[in-house]
Amino acid sequence: MLTALSRNPERKVIAHCTEKSEGPFFCPECGDELLIRKGKIRVHHFAHIPPTNCIYGSGESQAHLKCKVEIFDALKNDSRIDKLELERRLDGVRPDISFRVDGCHYVAIEVQISDLSLDDIERRTKRYKELKVNVCWILQMNDEIWGERFAPRVWEKWAHLLYFGRVYYWTGGTKVIPAHFDEHMLEVPHTSWHVEGGEERTAGGYYRVSKKYKEARIHDPIDLIQDFDAVQRDRFSTSKLDVPAAWVWADQLEKWW
Numbered sequence: 001m002l003t004a005l006s007r008n009p010e011r012k013v014i015a016h017c018t019e020k021s022e023g024p025f026f027c028p029e030c031g032d033e034l035l036i037r038k039g040k041i042r043v044h045h046f047a048h049i050p051p052t053n054c055i056y057g058s059g060e061s062q063a064h065l066k067c068k069v070e071i072f073d074a075l076k077n078d079s080r081i082d083k084l085e086l087e088r089r090l091d092g093v094r095p096d097i098s099f100r101v102d103g104c105h106y107v108a109i110e111v112q113i114s115d116l117s118l119d120d121i122e123r124r125t126k127r128y129k130e131l132k133v134n135v136c137w138i139l140q141m142n143d144e145i146w147g148e149r150f151a152p153r154v155w156e157k158w159a160h161l162l163y164f165g166r167v168y169y170w171t172g173g174t175k176v177i178p179a180h181f182d183e184h185m186l187e188v189p190h191t192s193w194h195v196e197g198g199e200e201r202t203a204g205g206y207y208r209v210s211k212k213y214k215e216a217r218i219h220d221p222i223d224l225i226q227d228f229d230a231v232q233r234d235r236f237s238t239s240k241l242d243v244p245a246a247w248v249w250a251d252q253l254e255k256w257w
């Protein structure tokens with residue numbers, strides 16, 4: 001976790017703006033004392049002193065922490081934004097980064113989608129709607145999207161459905177790369193053979209839609225504030241996936257695929 005509670009006065013502190021001498025620091029979830037980790041290479045953060053039963057902040061990768069810090073720092077200088085906070089405690093959710101845009105739209109950025117179960121992602125998405133907060137699920141870059149074909153994970157397909165056919169991969173600061181997943185066609189080669197009696201049989205010679213693979217149509221990087229807006233969307237289902245009615249923070253691009 002990037003933030004912790006400090007006392008005298010009681011306040012929330014951010015690891016990369018805080019010195020060890022300002023401690024002790026406490027977990028905002030369980031209240032236990034935390035260590036502050038300020039290395040030269042790793043992202044500054046707080047961690048529980050083992051052993052602990054608290055799972056808050058566990059399993060956060062360095063890539064995840066780096067993404068949160070970078071987005072937060074980049075948004076600090078945006079004049080359209082106020083109420084910016086890291087790891088804000090809301091009822092039932094704790095968005096990685098949250099803020100208000102133009103004095104009216106409340107936005108939550110969630111970047112750890114790969115660490116979560118689909119049930120949890122869906123629960124949080126519903127909760128944000130109840131709180132009237134527009135949620136933006138951002139994914140860590142998946143280098144496989146640059147290939148001729150790739151096999152999206154289930155949460156990538158889910159995000160694709162939620163955001164009207166695009167997924168946002170983080171690329172630095174407030175920039176994300178939108179990708180649309182197109183069908184990938186597999187060739188079923190033409191074959192022919194002779195059955196007993198000499199009659200010729202043939203098969204294949206056509207293309208079919210791959211169930212496993214997609215082709216990513218990748219857009220140039222866009223900005224999470226300039227190119228996005230608040231959208232309220234209805235529930236939507238396909239034969240395999242279901243997204244709830246949601247308040248989303250979605251890009252305003254023309255369809256590019």
Ligand SMILES: [Zn+2]
Binds near residue numbers: 027
């Ligand atoms: Zn804790």
